[in-house]
Amino acid sequence: MENTGKILIVDDEADALDNCRRILSRLGHDCLTEQDPVRAVQRIQIERPELVLTDLCMPGLDGLGVLSEAKRVDPTIKVVLLTAYATVQTAVASMRHGALDYILKPYSSKDLEEVAKRAFGGTEPNGGGVLAQVGGGRLQRTRSGETPALAQILGRSKAILTLLELIRKVADTEASLLIYGESGTGKELVARAIHAHSRRAAHSFVPVDCAALPDTLLESELFGHEKGAFTGAHAAKPGLFEVANGGTVFLDEVSGMSQTLQARLLRVLQERHVRRVGGTRYSDIDVRVIAASNRNLEDACRNGTFREDLYYRLNVIPIVLPPLRxxxxxxxxxxxxxxxxxxxxxxxxxxxxxxxxxxxxxxxxxxxxxxxxxxxxxxxxxxxxxxxxxxxxxxxxxxxxxxxxxxxxxxxxxxxxxxxxxxxxxxxxxxxxxxxxxxxxxxxxxxxxxxxxxxxxxxxxxxxxxxxxx
The missing domain is CATH 1.10.8.60 (Helicase, Ruva Protein; domain 3)
Structure with a gap:
């Protein structure tokens, strides 16, 4: 029997609240529910739950506020934030405030089961990393020192054995890489393996889905912004190039970038420094860039949708992943x-x-x-x-x-x-x-x-x- 305990679930949406309660109750947990986040804080003081699952966006008091109040009442209370709207800024903020985890709606029963096991089983994730997957799907924690083995790239065909040998050769260089492959061939897995076997392995690996974010958000995520740079910029935020300093930035589906962002990326790669949106100060950075695309970028250069100078900057060493067929x-x-x-x-x-x-x-x-x-x-x-x-x-x-x-x-x-x-x-x-x-x-x-x-x-x-x- 898994360890169980008292859980307080906080969500202003009644259906979501009930669904979460039913899933966790089936696992044997004592579940309390609350739609009002202000009352939830009062109940934390009285009920003293061991785990709090709270929605991020709520009227009156948001999930970060519930997190802060819970930690003020009892620093040992574990808190998990749930949200349908993910940004790196809120993810990093939640971890800095002491959240156990941060998962996206719609979550699965397995997601809740795993986080409950971690909360009551005493196996918290290692520190030292950031939540850095943006643009859809669950945010992934990238820990300092994480080393995914080449053995994770499974296969015994000649094509895969050749690929593994190429990864070993290029991992310890500083050259920019461009990974080509159809959707599902494992472009990010290859990028992670290269990072893990490089001299940068002790630093962050930060993946970014360039095709999943609109221009304004992608620019802010990559380069950061200063307070007041645009509507909603209530505080300064470092960009992912700053977050990944010393490590690797993986630009997935780089062909999804607009011409304007391509120009900014090219300048970052050439000058090795970044300027935040709305800022005037440049910050030096030391990152390796690995880009990926399922489109032929040479064709994109010919038809004018991708900058030729950026293509040559990224395509120092091309890696082509074979389709499964x-x-x-x-x-x-x-x-x-x-x-x-x-x-x-x-x-x-x-x-x-x-x-x-x-x-x-x-x-x-x-x-x-x-x-x-x-x-x-x-x-x-x-x-x-x-x-x-x-x-x-x-x-x-x-x-x-x-x-x-x-x-x-x-x-x-x-x-x-x-x-x-x-x-x-x-x-x-x-x-x-x-x-x-x-x-x-x-x-x-x-x-x-x-x-x-x-x-x-x-x-x-x-x-x-x-x-x-x-």
Whole structure:
């Protein structure tokens, strides 16, 4: 039984509050809820919870205010901020004020379970880092001294072995790198491996998604701003180049930058100093820049959307990541590695006995994987969650990856058309229903509303497929 404790959940939205309470209550925690942040502070003084989960944006008193008051009452209280609107500024502020963690809405049950384990299990994250992933997804903590191993780049194909050798050669240079690759090929993973094996490994690795942020926000995030530089700039903020001083800045999808920002970036790379938005003072910086793109930047230079001088500044050493479809033998190798990983996480772990039946394996090998390694990992995680035993079958794969490659199987292993169609429909219905219910935390009414059917229909389908909440 996991360690449990008293949790106060603070959110001005009733639905979000109730959803969070139900998830954590199922884990055995004593959950208190409060919609008014001012009353929440009063309850912290009286109830003395061990963990406070608080929304960031609330009227009257925001989440940082709740955090400060909680720490004033009792410095040992752990506080986690929840928000649908993430910026590096608020992330850094939350950690400086002593937050245990900072996660984004919509959060999953797993997110809440992990943070509760950390809060009551005594395993807090190491200090010394900043939360620096911007532009979508959960903010990732980059710790000083973190060294992701080359072993995280899985594969045994010639293309991957060549890539690993190139990473070893370029890691300890100071040259700027430009990583090319389709979405899901692992551009950030390669950048992290290069940083981890470089002389800068003891300093921060700061990733930035250049395509996910509007110009004004991206400029502020990269270069920082002074107080009063624009509406809403209530305090000065260092940019990510300053945050990463001594380390590495990873500019993902750099082709998403406007011409104006490209010009500013070029000057930073040439002069090795930055000036904040609205400021007059220059600050010297020492950073290595690794850029990445899924577009051909030479073509972008020719059509005038990317500066040629910046391209040559970034493209000192190009690294091209092969798509999964061109990595011979790696689909099966990766699929088995992912399956062991995800099966080990299940309550009834099947460990090394986990495997694929011939039809499922044939389909995996025949599929073209447009989403590359990221898509394969998601497919295997889903299959492991749906499987009742150690064998992954065709029905556990998503519809797009099913029945592809059956022509390669012996005739006696190919199901009749009618049977195959029925199996696909049944498997799709079961998978759709499971995903729907998990999304709504097994609330039948909410699931029915999204699906456009009545509650009784959902209940009949649950009974027909023998589904139970786990």
């Amino acid at each position: 061109e990595r011979e033998g790696d689909v099966e190798f990766l699929a088995r590695a992912f399956l062991r990983r995800f099966m080990d996480k299940k309550a009834n772990s099947f460990g090394d006995t986990a495997t694929f039946d011939p039809m499922a394996l044939s389909s995996l090998n025949a599929y073209t994987w447009p989403g590359n390694v990221r898509e394969l990992q998601n497919v295997i995680e889903r299959a492991a969650a749906l499987a009742d035993g150690p064998v992954i079958r065709l029905e556990h794969l998503p519809e797009r990856a099913r029945l592809i490659g059956l022509k390669e199987l012996p005739d006696h292993e190919v199901p009749r058309y009618k049977e195959a169609k029925q199996e696909v429909v049944r498997s799709f219905e079961r998978t759709y229903l499971l995903d729907l219910l998990k999304r709504h935390d097994w609330h039948m009414g909410h699931a029915a509303q999204e699906a456009g059917v009545d509650r009784k229909t959902i209940e009949r389908m649950v009974k027909r497929h023998g589904l139970t909440e786990s």
